[in-house]
Amino acid sequence: MPRLETSLLILALLGGGLPLGGPVQAADAPSHCESNVGSPSDLKELKHGLVQGYLAQDTLPDSLKLLAPPPAPGSAAQSLDDEYANLNIALQDTPRWNQAATDADLNFPAAASIFSCSLGVEISEERTPRLYTLLRRSLTDAGLASYKAKMHYQRPRPFVSNRQSICTPEDESILRSDGSYPSGHTSVGWAWALILSEIAPSQQDQILQRGIEYGKSRNVCNVHWYSDVQAGQLIGSATVAQLHANPVFRADLRAAAAEIKAQQALNQNANGIDCELEQQALRP
Numbered sequence: 381m382p383r384l385e386t387s388l389l390i391l392a393l394l395g396g397g398l399p400l401g402g403p404v405q406a407a408d409a410p411s412h413c414e415s416n417v418g419s420p421s422d423l424k425e426l427k428h429g430l431v432q433g434y435l436a437q438d439t440l441p442d443s444l445k446l447l448a449p450p451p452a453p454g455s456a457a458q459s460l461d462d463e464y465a466n467l468n469i470a471l472q473d474t475p476r477w478n479q480a481a482t483d484a485d486l487n488f489p490a491a492a493s494i495f496s497c498s499l500g501v502e503i504s505e506e507r508t509p510r511l512y513t514l515l516r517r518s519l520t521d522a523g524l525a526s527y528k529a530k531m532h533y534q535r536p537r538p539f540v541s542n543r544q545s546i547c548t549p550e551d552e553s554i555l556r557s558d559g560s561y562p563s564g565h566t567s568v569g570w571a572w573a574l575i576l577s578e579i580a581p582s583q584q585d586q587i588l589q590r591g592i593e594y595g596k597s598r599n600v601c602n603v604h605w606y607s608d609v610q611a612g613q614l615i616g617s618a619t620v621a622q623l624h625a626n627p628v629f630r631a632d633l634r635a636a637a638a639e640i641k642a643q644q645a646l647n648q649n650a651n652g653i654d655c656e657l658e659q660q661a662l663r664p
Contacts, residue, residue: 416631416634416635417628417631418510418513418628418631418632418635419510419513419514419517419628419632423513423516423517426520429487429488430519430520430523431513431516431517431520432517432520433517433518433519433520433521433524434517434518434521434623434626434628434629435521435619435622435623435626437524439622439625440521440524440525440619440622441525441615441618441619441621441622442528443525443526443527443528443529443530443562443611443615444528444529444532446529446614446615446618447529447561447562447611447614447615449533450533450535450560450561450605450607450608450611451605451607457607460606460607461538461605461606461607462541464599464605464606465538465541465542465599465602465605465606466542468599468600468602469542469544469602471600472544472545472547472602475657475660475661476600476661476662477547477600477601478547478657478661479597479600479657479658479661479662480547480597480598480600480601481547481548481601483565483569483594483597483598483601484547484548484551484565484597484598484601484603486519486565486568488505488512488515488516489504489505489512491515491519492504492505492512492515493653494569494572494590494594495572495573495576495587495590495591496653496655497590497653497655497658497659498576498583498586498587498589498590499576499580499583499586499587499640500580500583500586500644501580501640501643501644502643502653503515507639507643508636508639508640508643509639510632510635510636510638510639511579511636511639511640513632514575514629514632514633514636515572515575517629517632518568518571518572518575518619518620518623518629519568519572521571521619521622521623522564522567522568522570522571522572522615522616522619522620523564523567523568525567525615525618525619526562526563526564526567526612526615527564529559529561529562529611529615530558530559530560530561530562530564531559532559533559533561534559535559535560535561535605535608536560537555537556537558537560537602537603537604537605538560538602538603538604538605539552539555539602539603540556542602544602545602546601546602546603547600547601547602547603548601548603551603555603560603560604560605560608561605561607561608561611562608562609562611562612562614562615563595563598563604563608563609563611563612564612565594565595565597565598565604565612566594566595566598566604566608566609566612566613566616567612567613567615567616567619568616569591569594569595569612569616570591570594570595570612570613570616570617571616571617571619571620571623572591573587573588573590573591573592573594573616574588574591574616574617574620575620575623575633578633578637579633579636579637579640580637580640580644590662593662595609595612595613596609598612
């Protein structure tokens with residue numbers, strides 16, 4: 381499947397009879413008894429590679445209630461956003477810029493490898509199938525959770541204001557009409573960082589640092605303001621908290637942790653993944 385901006389994927393999902401605030405056929409019914417039954421192997425694909433999430437629409441975090449409005453024009457907070465955006469313009473056509481372009485791709489299977497280097501294990505459908513499924517399902521939840529505020533505020537993105545390039549020019553047309561606040565990519569990336577740091581606590585610092593850098597990639601790409609990324613992290617955190625109430629998510633979490641433990645025991649340190657370019661790009 382060709383790469384599609386994740387905002388387009390989420391919008392396609394919302395436009396396919398799944399409006400915000402309405403019911404969505406996404407959740408597995410909660411149970412009062414803990415179960416080891418995780419996600420089915422024949423997981424339903426909704427649209428354009430997105431699969432069914434864990435959470436029902438009415439249990440997703442309400443980003444419009446959780447977040448303060450984005451910075452007002454002329455405010456000190458907007459001045460900080462402008463300053464941070466200007467600093468990141470200097471990173472165009474550098475290794476960090478190239479990494480931001482790579483990070484922008486949330487299509488699977490490419491997206492599965494985002495945290496492979498920080499985890500020290502190759503994440504793939506072949507090596508870690510339960511974790512692969514967990515990441516795909518939680519992407520839908522964390523992405524959808526950002527959209528109530530996005531659609532309400534419709535904040536213009538930095539490149540619209542500063543008229544500078546973005547790291548994924550093929551996405552520019554859809555991003556012009558897609559709200560900047562909060563960052564949906566950051567919501568997904570930070571949710572994944574929290575989930576993976578729970579799965580592999582020995583790698584917690586590396587994973588969380590990668591999650592921070594993942595959000596920064598949206599600033600470097602010139603498609604999100606600093607405050608968009610901060611808000612995205614909050615929505616990602618709220619999504620993970622809600623996911624822990626879902627028994628199927630918890631079963632998948634336990635299964636994924638067992639997979640990673642087994643891979644670590646085999647010393648499968650990111651087999652097939654070249655981490656050198658990522659490490660160079662993210663070096664302080």
